[in-house]
Amino acid sequence: MATEIDERAERKAAVRRFEAERPRIEFGTAWEYSPAPESADIVRIEKRENLFIDGKFVPSRSGRVFETINPATEEVLSEVAEGGEADVDAAVRAAEDAHRKRWSRLRPAERGKYIYRIARLMQEKSRELAVLETLNGGKPIKESRDVDVPLAIAHFFYHAGWADKLEYAFPRHRVSSIGVCGQIVPWNFPLLMAAWKIAPALAAGNTVVLKPAETTPLTSLALARICQEADLPPGVVNIVPGAGETGAQLVNHPRVRKVAFTGSTEVGKLIQRAIAGSGKRLSLELGGKAANIVFEDAAIDQAVEGIVNGIYFNQGHVCCAGSRLLVQESVAEKVLEKLKLRIETLRVGDPMDKNTDVGAINSRMQLDKIRELVACGVEEGARLHQSSCALPTKGFFFPPTFFSEVAQSHRIAREEIFGPVLAVMTFRTPDEAVEKANNIPYGLSAGVWTDKGSKIFQITSRMRAGVVWANTFNKFDPASPFGGYKESGFGREGGMHGLRAYVELS
Amino acid sequence: MSAIPSLFDLSRVPPVDQVGIEERAAGLGRRSIKKEAKRAGIRLAMSMLDLTTLEGKDSEGKVRQLCRKAIRPLPEDPTVPHVAAICVYPNFVAIAKDALGTSGVKVASVATGFPAGQVPLPVKLDDTRRAVEAGADEIDMVIDRGAFLSGEYDRVTDEILAVKEACGAAHLKVILETGELETYDNVRRASDLAMAAGADFIKTSTGKVTPAATAPVVLVMLEAIRDHYLATGRRVGMKPAGGIKTSKQALHLLVLVKETLGDAWLTPDLFRIGASTLANDLLMQLAKESSGRYQNEDYFTKD
Numbered sequence: 084m085a086t087e088i089d090e091r092a093e094r095k096a097a098v099r100r101f102e103a104e105r106p107r108i109e110f111g112t113a114w115e116y117s118p119a120p121e122s123a124d125i126v127r128i129e130k131r132e133n134l135f136i137d138g139k140f141v142p143s144r145s146g147r148v149f150e151t152i153n154p155a156t157e158e159v160l161s162e163v164a165e166g167g168e169a170d171v172d173a174a175v176r177a178a179e180d181a182h183r184k185r186w187s188r189l190r191p192a193e194r195g196k197y198i199y200r201i202a203r204l205m206q207e208k209s210r211e212l213a214v215l216e217t218l219n220g221g222k223p224i225k226e227s228r229d230v231d232v233p234l235a236i237a238h239f240f241y242h243a244g245w246a247d248k249l250e251y252a253f254p255r256h257r258v259s260s261i262g263v264c265g266q267i268v269p270w271n272f273p274l275l276m277a278a279w280k281i282a283p284a285l286a287a288g289n290t291v292v293l294k295p296a297e298t299t300p301l302t303s304l305a306l307a308r309i310c311q312e313a314d315l316p317p318g319v320v321n322i323v324p325g326a327g328e329t330g331a332q333l334v335n336h337p338r339v340r341k342v343a344f345t346g347s348t349e350v351g352k353l354i355q356r357a358i359a360g361s362g363k364r365l366s367l368e369l370g371g372k373a374a375n376i377v378f379e380d381a382a383i384d385q386a387v388e389g390i391v392n393g394i395y396f397n398q399g400h401v402c403c404a405g406s407r408l409l410v411q412e413s414v415a416e417k418v419l420e421k422l423k424l425r426i427e428t429l430r431v432g433d434p435m436d437k438n439t440d441v442g443a444i445n446s447r448m449q450l451d452k453i454r455e456l457v458a459c460g461v462e463e464g465a466r467l468h469q470s471s472c473a474l475p476t477k478g479f480f481f482p483p484t485f486f487s488e489v490a491q492s493h494r495i496a497r498e499e500i501f502g503p504v505l506a507v508m509t510f511r512t513p514d515e516a517v518e519k520a521n522n523i524p525y526g527l528s529a530g531v532w533t534d535k536g537s538k539i540f541q542i543t544s545r546m547r548a549g550v551v552w553a554n555t556f557n558k559f560d561p562a563s564p565f566g567g568y569k570e571s572g573f574g575r576e577g578g579m580h581g582l583r584a585y586v587e588l589s
Numbered sequence: 590m591s592a593i594p595s596l597f598d599l600s601r602v603p604p605v606d607q608v609g610i611e612e613r614a615a616g617l618g619r620r621s622i623k624k625e626a627k628r629a630g631i632r633l634a635m636s637m638l639d640l641t642t643l644e645g646k647d648s649e650g651k652v653r654q655l656c657r658k659a660i661r662p663l664p665e666d667p668t669v670p671h672v673a674a675i676c677v678y679p680n681f682v683a684i685a686k687d688a689l690g691t692s693g694v695k696v697a698s699v700a701t702g703f704p705a706g707q708v709p710l711p712v713k714l715d716d717t718r719r720a721v722e723a724g725a726d727e728i729d730m731v732i733d734r735g736a737f738l739s740g741e742y743d744r745v746t747d748e749i750l751a752v753k754e755a756c757g758a759a760h761l762k763v764i765l766e767t768g769e770l771e772t773y774d775n776v777r778r779a780s781d782l783a784m785a786a787g788a789d790f791i792k793t794s795t796g797k798v799t800p801a802a803t804a805p806v807v808l809v810m811l812e813a814i815r816d817h818y819l820a821t822g823r824r825v826g827m828k829p830a831g832g833i834k835t836s837k838q839a840l841h842l843l844v845l846v847k848e849t850l851g852d853a854w855l856t857p858d859l860f861r862i863g864a865s866t867l868a869n870d871l872l873m874q875l876a877k878e879s880s881g882r883y884q885n886e887d888y889f890t891k892d
Contacts, residue, residue: 106822108850109853110848111851113847114843114847114855116620116626117623119621119622229619381604382610383603384609384610385606385613386609388612437620438620438621534606554606554608554609555609
């Protein structure tokens with residue numbers, strides 16, 4: 084008995100010695116990057132930002148305003164007019180007029196010209212748009228500069244091309260527009276989501292009332308200015324900032340013919356219930372809890388990059404984020420070691436610094452939600468790993484985090500956290516991987532990592548998710564449809580599938 | 590858990606995804622290196638330079654002039670560090686040794702039938718021994734790419750082992766000639782093979798073949814070095830060479846090292862840059878950082 088205890092103690096001591104002497108990579112201060120902040124001076128933010136209705140910037144009829152802040156500093160950027168019932172009504176009527184009298188009657192090629200013009204003006208102002216997006220949303224400038232803004236522009240260019248070719252997109256059909264589209268976009272990709280919604284709607288001859296998210300209205304309003312500059316006929320695009328109430332008024336307005344919503348599953352369900360029986364068309368792009376599946380034959384270092392990109396891109400505020408990692412047991416230890424090392428090199432902090440990889444959490448509310456779920460993960464017994472990075476003292480920040488030893492039944496494995504928090508689980512066989520990946524009420528996206536081509540096709544064809552990436556993650560293109568299965572919504576955005584949501588076929 | 594693989598084990602070499610590695614290397618290339626970071630980075634790069642001349646027309650005069658440059662890159666500013674080494678053909682080792690004296694600049698010699706490596710093994714070993722006897726501190730050998738590409742891994746391993754032995758106390762850098770290996774999988778495989786066979790440094794290229802030290806190739810090799818270190822505790826050095834002409838490229842390489850291998854490798858003992866014209870671009874950028882203006886090329890010596 085005593086010898087058994089001795090043996091065990093000895094073994095423990097050996098493990099400790101091994102751990103202490105184990106080779107370690109230190110990412111320290113031998114050569115540090117100097118701060119490289121992008122200048123905020125190139126954007127002008129008005130003290131008071133107004134609604135954009137019928138081609139003009141107007142205050143809200145109620146006079147109500149709300150503050151919009153920079154989540155990285157908590158400083159107020161502007162006061163924004165809050166759209167109320169009368170404003171929504173005015174916007175919808177302006178849109179209806181514009182649809183009936185001008186936009187739907189315009190020669191399709193002319194419509195295309197306007198959309199091309201918007202795209203070109205966005206290109207000219209791409210730096211301003213990127214800075215504004217980062218100031219208002221907290222995402223790193225390198226992402227708004229290299230991803231959000233270029234993709235938003237690409238969506239306008241792509242759909243401009245469709246404007247006069249709709250009959251080729253839907254052969255053997257007569258194609259007509261629907262009317263006024265009420266569109267509600269979230270705060271994680273404010274400009275990009277506005278582009279995803281507005282560009283196809285305009286190309287198909289519809290007019291738009293768009294409500295940006297409460298925390299991030301500024302780039303939508305900048306886009307409104309661009310529409311003005313492009314001489315877009317008044318009323319074709321209307322932007323009405325506000326909170327949930329404004330959104331509800333828009334959705335419930337009787338003259339709205341089509342509702343497009345990107346946001347939480349909870350609100351999506353409310354919308355679906357609210358407009359049931361109204362004859363309004365609906366597309367919903369909701370939450371997700373995507374599985375990133377890493378097989379033992381994957382290129383491990385590149386898979387780790389994909390995992391990092393999948394969950395820490397845009398602070399994890401991505402509906403298609405790879406928030407669950409399913410890794411084959413035979414390589415799990417290796418993958419976790421590499422992941423631990425990799426998150427130490429993620430640079431967390433000032434979103435305006437060009438070298439920042441992970442910026443600010445979008446709002447205090449979201450930060451609280453992330454903290455709550457992380458605490459829950461610890462309580463449930465999963466093992467917490469966090470980057471040792473220092474966080475700024477002001478603003479909303481959360482370090483890159485992942486949990487190992489997560490079970491399928493943990494809340495952190497079931498619920499959308501919408502933050503830089505990854506849940507890692509293991510599997511033994513391909514069947515088990517597919518089963519676990521699909522065993523969730525969501526179905527927006529998934530990732531598969533293997534060096535074996537045939538395995539890619541075997542696995543991806545069995546995934547119940549709208550988008551499946553192979554050996555990459557978070558890749559978007561305007562020509563490629565995007566959307567979900569199950570509680571991740573329905574309808575597609577992008578490509579011909581996305582266009583279908585904005586046309587009437589007969 | 591003795592993890593030191595005594596010989597090259599192909600089954601342990603992970604695959605490399607081309608799209609993924611190129612994306613990561615390009616991403617790190619977008620780091621913004623400004624102000625103090627730029628000045629410190631340029632000085633660091635200068636101290637890591639293997640100032641190289643490997644031409645048929647090399648002569649004693651040329652080598653001696655280059656040695657002066659190596660010791661004192663910017664005559665009017667003694668704070669600019671000397672380069673790490675001079676890299677020459679075996680014929681010039683004794684001359685370089687003499688010219689460099691006690692400056693601290695090392696002498697590296699290419700050997701083993703550089704650049705093709707298509708000579709019999711005894712000739713390679715003789716080549717190596719003579720360079721070491723002449724005073725070379727470091728030997729840059731080339732692998733037999735023909736043998737590697739035809740799958741004769743044991744032969745390549747044995748050759749490296751034999752050259753390593755012939756090096757004695759001299760450090761051995763193993764040149765993979767990545768431009769001829771073509772795929773990242775091959776680069777990774779050759780890196781692991783060379784490290785298992787005892788290379789002190791692995792080096793991308795001879796400078797005679799393009800492409801040479803591209804960022805993704807360097808990144809593949811750095812990741813191999815990292816994995817080798819974590820598995821065995823042995824720190825292998827890295828030397829990109831060929832086609833590195835600008836300060837921007839050099840700083841990009843330092844970023845790759847910093848974010849893959851960390852602080853321990855940010856030293857001339859473990860990271861070198863093989864180049865000939867890079868030195869003047871580094872000096873030009875350094876002068877620009879202090880004066881705010883670019884000088885024309887005649888303010889920097891061509892040696």
